[in-house]
Amino acid sequence: MVNDRVLLLIEDNPSDIDLTKRAFDRGRIGNPLVVAEDGKEALDYLFGEGPHAGRDVSDLPALILLDLKLPKVSGFEVLRRIREDPRTRRQPVVILTSSKEQEDVAKGYDFGANGYVRKPIDSKQFAEAIAQLGLYWLVLNELPPKAKARAT
């Protein structure tokens, strides 16, 4: 069952953003893609702050693809804030990044990531990785229930 929930891509490299979009298209993943180009923007989106004030924060993405090297607020900090907040702590987050430095991988899992995928340089492999991620997280995987909206 394919759901229509948003895919949040937290990524600052325009080339990677476009290539990821392209891979989703070719992988026939139809979910709307929201892109946050730095950590601050991602947190504003998730918690309905700044330019995203008023957004229904209970409407969580089906999956967050998180890069680690980000301007302003780092990927690890974004992850820490997501896990810290009761509204987002069950949010599936997969780290999608260039490095496979052991310290990054270890820290990623320590901070509560649901997966760690290294972006391959070979674009065929990259497209394949994105398609498999979509298939697993958007089709096979049972998503956590929507968090209840806060009483206002």
Place this chain on the structure above:
Amino acid sequence: MAAADITWPSSDSSSHAGALSFVRALLNILEDTASEKEQLHGAQSAVLNILEDTASEKEQLHGAQSAVLNILEDTASEKERLHGAQSAVLNILEDTASEKKQLHEMQSAVLNVLEDFDSEKHHLEDMKKAVVNILDDLGVEKRQLGERTVQLEAANKELEAFAYSVSHDLRAPLRGIDGWSMALLEDYAGRLDVRAQQYLDRLRSETQRMGRLIDELLQLSRVTRVEMQRQPVDLTALARSTADRLSEAHPGRQLEFLIEPGLTGIADAHLLEVALTNLLDNAVKFTGRRSHARIEVGQAKDQGEPAFFVRDNGAGFDMAYAGILFGAFQRLHKATEFPGTGIGLATVQRVIHRHGGRVWAEAQVDAGATFYFTLGALK
């Protein structure tokens, strides 16, 4: 004498009485004469005695004379003795002088010793000062070392940050180049002739080569930076799992791995795996032109020290170039023959050197190569 006492006899009546007196007187005289005779005899005895005594005196005199002679003789000997004693006294005096001299010398020596002692004391003080200075210097050295360590740590951190940045940032543009080349090939295939497509393929393969170079450089840098943890490692198992992985990765090749059982060493398991993987990768690569690749892993006893080895029956190399074998970016084969980055053996060498071991190779062109390594002694 008794003659006066003799009273001669008278004619008177009394004449008888007179005669009697007379006899009595005569008897007295006789008695006296006897006594006189006795006295004479005594005198005679006395004279004889005296004479005897004189003889004895003479003898005594003679003895005395002898004695005097003896005494004189003795005196001569005494004189001699005296002379001897005098000599002795002189000698003693002489000796005493020499003793005195010796004493003086001894005194000087003692003074010298005391002086020396004093100088020793000075020396000792100087030494103490020197030691204190050394300790001070050591303190400075320690401080400098501390500063160095801080600097080194800072440099290491910088290196880590550099590697981290390379790992993240240098790969991203490559992904872009490869990705957009791929996009061209996919989306504009109909409008690109074969040559254009070949160019794009080349672009992609070069990009991927650059990607491998970056990955291997990062591995080389990581092998240097990572903290070592030595523990007993089962080299047989490690070689076996690496060999299995390589067999799977090259399904079209006939690869025979001969791995000696019971190979163990004290090493950092992760680093050793990196080294062994590189060596076995090489063995698989350079046996690429053999229909049957035979790759051995074992322990050699004939190399002066027990050494592990990885041996293959591949292309080998000319020993004239053995010196540059382990240098980074050094290659002994054309890329068209055997592709590679030239970082693999540099990584192997770095791993082995970090263990305090040695790595070397023996080869012959077209007759295979053997890479030996030791893991160093444990401190």
